Amino acid sequence: MADEGMRPIVVKRIKKVAAGHHGGAWKIAYADFVTAMMAFFLLMWLLGSTAKGDLNGIAEYFATPLKVAMAGGSGSGDSSSVIKGGGTDLTRRNGQVKKGDIDPSSKTYNLEAAKAQVAKAEADRLQSLKSKIESVIEVNPLLKKYKNQMLLDITSEGLRIQIVDEQNRPMFALARAEVQPYTREILNVIGMVLNEVPNKIGLSGHTDSTPYVSDAGYSNWELSADRANASRRELVRGGLSDDKVLRVVGLAAAAHLDRADPFNPVNRRISIIVMNKRTEEAVQRDNASIEVPAQQPQAAAEAALAAAGAPVKN
Template sequence: MADENMRPIVVKRIKKVAGGHHGGAWKIAYADFVTAMMAFFLLMWLLGSTAKGDLNGISEYFSTPLKVAMAGGTGSGDSSSVIKGGGADLTRRNGQVKKGDIDPTSKTYNLEAAKAQVARAEAERLESLKQKIESVIEVNPLLKKYKNQLLLDITSEGLRIQIVDEQNRPMFALAKAELQPYTKDILNVIGMVLNEVPNKIGLSGHTDATPYFSDAGYSNWELSADRANASRRELVKGGLGDDKVLRVTGVASAVALDRKDPFNPINRRISIIVMNKRTEEAVQRDAAALEVPAQQAEAAAQDASAAAGGH
């Protein structure tokens, strides 16, 4: 009895394990496989249904994509595409340089014909300006009184407006650069009209051959230049833009209007040139600043400094 009480008790516990769970990773792999197969069959369908020209366009685009997209030129393209060389119509073999169809053949331009056309247009504009000034002279009672002293003609430099002296009606005070009141009125009206055209203006003063000298060496050359500059100031006062004046010169009696009689009062005049494009470019080219290399300028400055110190 005692032996039965001392016998150990063994408890057996059975652990039941359910079937193993593999998770959902196989679903993701299967979905990727189905997607890849779908893309493959879609690609095969597109290749089978695409025309030969489309295939060539696709092949050419992927062979040189940067050249076609950035520079245009040879390559598939469509004029409706914003990107050069791109577009929905891949049957086009030539890339698009700009929006719209262009003639692939090269175009040549006749430069001389273009220049001649510009010259004709400018000549017509100057002729129109001449007629306008003449009509202003006819309408304006003040200018009509001095009609005989206003000479207008077209020269190789442009439209020339000359205001000349008469025997009893000089433009300036005797041997001075002081404008007469009626001369100021004429220049004021002319300045207002000339400001309406884009052309640059040149002025030159003229005297007759009567000798004129002063103790200070003041001669007809200085007098003609001062009269031209006085006329410039009056034109600006009348409304002419100061930046439109490109040249002011005094030529004394060197260019006489009446060559047979150099003492004729008509030789005393102010000449206003409404320059054409060719004359304007020539004046600006001749007046261009000469660029001196920095080394030469520095050497010249050192030589001048040394000469000043030695002196």
Template sequence: MADEGQKPIIVKRVKKGGHGHHGGAWKIAYADFVTAMMAFFLLMWLLGSTTKGDMEGIANYFKTPLKVAMQGGSGSGNSNSILQGGGKDLTRRNGQVKNGDIEPNKKSMDLKSAREALEKQEAARLEELKQRIQQTIDANPLLRKYKNQLLLDVTSEGLRIQIVDEKNRPMFASASAQLQPYTRDILDVLGLVLNDVPNRIGLSGHTDSTPYSTAEGYTNWELSADRANASRRELVHGGLSDAKILRVVGLGSAVHLDRADPFNPINRRISILVMNKRTENAVLHDGTPLDVPGESADAAVKAVAEATGGGLAQPAAAPAGKK
């Protein structure tokens, strides 16, 4: 009976098999994590290397994207496209300005610099003309004799060629506008040379201060104007186109070459002005600067206006006794 009360203990041993295959899902998760970390560090690096202006532009874009895209501005782009704000140049500090690989064709006109450049070129051309005339005089035996009577200088109005009297060699017959033969030779050569330049020409006649008048009212003013006009005719005869002559005036004794001696024969002269562009424009627009050296210009202009009425006097018979 005792044996029947004890039940045998049965131990069951379960034999476990090997571990099953877990798969590769964890690798995908790890790869996503690494990618996210890389993107995060790239973002931090870009934010650290971006300029303040670009950051402001990016911030403004995300705040009001349509406003920035339509209006553009600093930090958002200054492209010349219809819709501002675009571009490919991310290195600009104050916004993008390129909307493609081709640079926009921007032309700026500096009128002052262009005018100065033209004036320099014209001054060089007039200086070259001066040298050419001097060489022509030196090469011509006939003109070389009168070299002392030809004065050349470049002024603010252009190239001035003055043919002056000498004591024993006047350009005109006494008290008249009749040219001496050697004066004709000089003007013929100058007419041919001056016709090769595009500049316009102005002539002015001058006398000394020796008093002179007639009963008909013919004075130094009329005499100087007639002599300037006679010189014009001879220049045209020598080959100068009449269309190139823009101004012919008589200044009488108002403007002396020798201010210390108003009776010096050198004050009797014909002045030929090869005008620069500025002087030519002033004459064409009635802002007429006369070929008057020195501080007496205003007085000379006033005297010309009062005495000649702005034009040439009609020639009249003049008595002898005046040079």
């Protein structure tokens, strides 16, 4: 019994050893799974929104990619293909550039740059024409004598040539559309020069603000229009092709050259506009006719009567 009382007490301590850290490998696996699912759904969306012809091209490309790449064609780096790339520079947006003939449907054009280039070429041509007319005036003794009555400048409509009156040297007979001899010679020379350019021509007649009304109602409007048309005839007589004239108008005293003095003789003038392409297109668009279908003349007539407020017979 005495031995039992002296028995030592043993205390057992259990030391728990934690498992080693796995390093978060499951996160990488999960990220790969999510990426794969996103790619899968993206592929399904692309396949669902792609035309059947494009699908066949993609299938052919993946079936024999090397053959398509070497032989060329619509599946090899073409700018219109679903699969981009190819060529010497992989960063190019349009992809591969073929050495042979390029399908016109695959070409791209910068419309704004083309328009700017055409406008610049036209402006250079009009400036050259202006310089040529000025040279003709200098070398021609007759025109040089009337140099002060011819004004040349470039406007938004094109090259403007103005032949103006002077106090003691009018272009036309008083209150008439009869061209004076020196004006006829000026217009004949200008007509010959203007026929060398492809641009269309517009003419406008102007008067000063001096009132002019005859018993028959003939006013500055009719007078300016008749003078413009008389100038057109002299240009044609000088060599200008008649089909180059696109517009002949009379503006009376509506657009003075000297706005400070509406009675200044320089306001009586003829303006010749060598039109640029934009002005020519605008005039032709304004003069475009409205076509009425030939199979419906009765309906067109009734519509015209209704618009005029006349009764329409049923």
